[in-house]
Amino acid sequence: MSTRASEGMVSGFSLQLEMFEDLVMPSGIVHHLSTMKTRSVRDDDIFVCTYPKSGTHWVWEILSMVVAGRPEYAKHWQNSAHLDSRTEEELDSLPSPRILFTHLLPRLLPRDIWDRKCHVINVQRNPKDAVVSYFVQHTNQNWVDKSREAAFTGTWANYVDAHIKGNIPYDSVLNHSLCWNRFPQDHPDVPFLQVHFEDLKKDDVTEVKRLAEFINHPLPYEVYKQIADACSFSKLKHAHQHIKDQTFHNQWREGSSGYFRKGESGDWKNWFTVAQSERFDRVYQRTYSHSDLK
Template identity: 25%
Template sequence: MLKTFVANGELPGSITVKEYDGRYFPASIPDIASQWKLMQSFEADSNDVIICSYPKSGFHWIWEVVTMLFNNTSNISKELPAKYILEFGAVSKVQQSPPPRVLGSHLYYEELPVSIRQKKCRLINVIRDPRAVAVSSFHFFTKIKEAKLKGTWSGYLNLFLDGKVMFNDWFHHAQLWESVRQSNSDNPIHVLYYEDAKKNPFYEFKRLARFLQLDVKESTIMAIAEKTKFSEMKAPKEAAIGHNFGNAFAGNKYPLYRKGQEDDWKSYFTLQQNAEFEQIYKERMQYNKVQLKSIVNPGNNDTGCVEDTRYGSKL
């Protein structure tokens, strides 16, 4: 069922999603009920790896890294990572592929195919600063034709904070995954922080290889870190992708890459918006073990937000 959400108060903003069982999906996905049923029938292999993240948290990037680690190469894949997202119809495409398969999902743990949970497949939980997620998703969803995203950045931020966007609330997603990590000690789950991987990719990719029990030379990991830099990966990857998935997007082109920066959010958040966001984060995440240092204890040089208040405020 299509549902359109409107930002609160006088903030201009609205977005259209497709609701199924309380979850919000891109409006362009056809027959979600059938796809959901097909996804649940997926027969996982114990060697499969699933990258689990909220949208716009770095799935495509980490998929490339994990694929390279498995193949013991620094060559960029010609595949489109989105093809391997379970809820987007990946099941029919990869069921016959030989394991280990590198898959992805933006769903909650309990929503993953039963076989993935039963076989205790390795899961990689990617977490990114929600301010960066909000800005990245604002630009991405603007390009989805059927999302009909209208209004300003401030209107979208209001919708994001209320969880009235595709794949629902970021905070709820983070809290549920932390609960899973605490209550499923027998299911191997690796937490990867997007910002940490940006700052020190060699170290984080080495940790990934260790978690995946892969014997990859440090020289290869170093090459992977270099080849998966945004500036290195953007052109060849876009050339390989071409116009796949383009029909659903403005300009008939899949908008996979924009900037790939960890602090681009500072160009959009006003100082007031950032202060409000930090307060909301501290209130909603106060009982979580996972605490993003850039929010709960920012350094003196960490707040580089735009000075003016042309976008207004949520509160």
Template identity: 30%
Template sequence: MLKTFVAGGDLAGSVTVKEYKGHYFPPSVQDLPLQWKQLQSFDAADNDVIICSYPKSGFHWIWEVVTMLLNNTSVISKELPAKYVLEAGTIKKLQQSPQPRVLGSHMYYEELPVSIRQKKCKIINVIRDPRAVAVSSFHFFTKLKESKWKGTWAGYLNLFLDGKVLFNGWFQHTQLWERVRQNNPDNPIHVLSYEDAKKNPFYEFKRLSQFLQLDVKDSMIMTIAENTNFSQIKTSKKAIAEHRLGSVFVGNTYPLYRKGTEDDWKSHFTLQQNAEFEQIYKDRMHNNKVQLKSIVNPNSNDTGCVETTRYESKL
């Protein structure tokens, strides 16, 4: 069923989505019931790795890193990570892909194929500052023809905070995944902060290697960190992406690799918008164990995530 959300008040902007089982998909997605059924039939292998994140949180980047680590190589893949997103409707092709497979999903844990949960496949849960996510998704969906987004940044931010955008809300997604980690301690789920990985890629990629139980030398991890910096990936993927996906975006240009920085949101948020956003974050996330350092301690140069019991404990 198609739905159109309009930004409230005098804010300009609206977005049209296709709703199925409470999820908001691009309007052009065909036969969602069939795709959902095929998704659940996916037979995961024990060595499959699944990267789970809210959209625009760094999936494509981390997919490259994990693929390199699994194959013990520093060469960037010629594949497009989007091909391996479970809900993208290519289940039959994914089933036939050579192992080990690095898969991705923007869905909740309970909606992943049953086989992934039964076999306790390793899951990497990527978290990024929602302000950066909001800005990145605004630019992406503005250029995505099928999203039908028309409006201003302020209008988009209004809908983003309400979860009335493609793939629903960041807050709900992040809270549900934390609940999964708490309720399923035996499942191998690794939390990766986008900001931490940008700040110290070698350390975070080494932690990834250890989580995946791989024997990758430090020298290889260092080279992987160097070869997966934003400019390198953008250069390597541009021709492939433009050829395969360019036509679905305004100007026939693939906008995925835009800036890749962790603080570009500062050039979009006004001081008032940021103050209001931080207060909303505190109100909605105060019970979460994983907190964002950039909001918990905004005057610090530190970034990433911090483990705590309540937000107030960091004041």
């Protein structure tokens, strides 16, 4: 009997996928997920929770600078703090306060987060833009197997179909957004802030200030402006390519722009056909009409 993971691979994924509980996940992280709920956390841990390609790098770097109190890039890039793929020992070596990021749903995360009432930040983006950016990543990234073959070798139409069905790594962006939107209701005692990619594009200084105040690290307004400037798309891309330690970089196909493609909003209109967009919208509405999803 086929699973959504196997169907995803039939659609064009060379990246190995498998089911974890009822979700499609990259096989390479499943051994981490099996112990995730019982992992220990620290009281001052900060969790950045996103669907892939929704502004993770951006917000993680902003928070790193806010905690440092100055517009200085962290030595390592954000994958050094990836909860889903780093061992507990690797994460234990990070100094406090740790800024950890994850693409997991709330129900898969360490229970200690809720008990210790850690600060949780959810970053969201227009889901169609996230799909486009994820497609470009998967067709250019070698991922964990280090081979020269891209993680996804199918067509854009194949990818949209797989995404709508949730047959992709980290499952459906629609269910992911729904679960995180419900987070304040499910965990009312946990400090929670939701940030939107589009708001960061519109007024990054204001969003930097919101983030700083949320984690109780207020700074002079001038420093907010400096951090926002240092974390602009072009400067952050340059830092990741030429300044930061490259230890935790994944493999990319030659000529790829890597994690930093355009950093724009609305590019989905150049990719989705009218029929694909309408189908996506129908599934979006159907997903949000099912209040029993968790």
